[in-house]
Amino acid sequence: MFLAIPMDTVVTPVEGFPELVPRSFRIREPFAYLDIETTGLCPSRCSITAVGILRRDRTGALLEQFFVSHPQEEAKVLVDVVGALRQLECVVSFNGLAFDLPFIRARARRSGLSVPRVHALDLLPMARRWRKRRGVPENCRLQTLARHFKIPRTDKASGTEVISAYKRWLETGDPEERRLILHHNADDLMALPELAAFLDAGSMQRASRVRSHMPRSRPGERVRT
Numbered sequence: 001m002f003l004a005i006p007m008d009t010v011v012t013p014v015e016g017f018p019e020l021v022p023r024s025f026r027i028r029e030p031f032a033y034l035d036i037e038t039t040g041l042c043p044s045r046c047s048i049t050a051v052g053i054l055r056r057d058r059t060g061a062l063l064e065q066f067f068v069s070h071p072q073e074e075a076k077v078l079v080d081v082v083g084a085l086r087q088l089e090c091v092v093s094f095n096g097l098a099f100d101l102p103f104i105r106a107r108a109r110r111s112g113l114s115v116p117r118v119h120a121l122d123l124l125p126m127a128r129r130w131r132k133r134r135g136v137p138e139n140c141r142l143q144t145l146a147r148h149f150k151i152p153r154t155d156k157a158s159g160t161e162v163i164s165a166y167k168r169w170l171e172t173g174d175p176e177e178r179r180l181i182l183h184h185n186a187d188d189l190m191a192l193p194e195l196a197a198f199l200d201a202g203s204m205q206r207a208s209r210v211r212s213h214m215p216r217s218r219p220g221e222r223v224r225t
Helices: 072-085 096-110 123-134 141-146 159-172 175-199 204-213
Strands: 010-015 031-038 048-057 060-067 091-095 119-122 222-224
Touching: 010 119, 010 175, 031 119, 031 159, 031 175, 048 072, 048 096, 048 159, 048 175, 060 072, 091 096, 091 175, 096 119, 119 123, 119 159, 123 175, 141 175, 159 175
Parallel strands: 031 091, 091 119
Antiparallel strands: 010 060, 010 222, 031 048, 048 060
């Protein structure tokens, strides 16, 4: 039985947000990092459970997470997500061209929403080229790359475990399940700026500076409902 709990948005200020995208990437401003959580891989049968956006604003940087507390609230969440995307010129993601952005568009169409076309930079193809040249690491999963480049993360959950956590959230409303999902989403997002710096040619020194300025904050500092 689904719990009728209203959706919410979690906003976490992030201090010390430096210039995290290498100049060689030629990113269009304003830009943001994007990552989504879903109940599966197929948007015709599965739905979005959370959308995370890491962006700069006038006061610094914000980690904004849109959580779908009930499947019936997905359309309302997508209204906010589409609104956020309309403010951007570029989206940086990991496998976003093949998964995140098409998934958002497909789910938005079901709700009668139009997702704006934005310039997109996907770090996964870059990581694959990096791995092909060097032969390491063993695969190009984001968590594997984080271990290889020593990018700190405290989340240990797999994608399958995050899906299971959402099912338990719907059954019980246990806030720990919601926290696990948002924590996983936040760690994925916080890893992307550092990964971008490592993938940039000759950027090892820059990446170490980036890492020293990126605090690993847990989501949930401020909540809007």
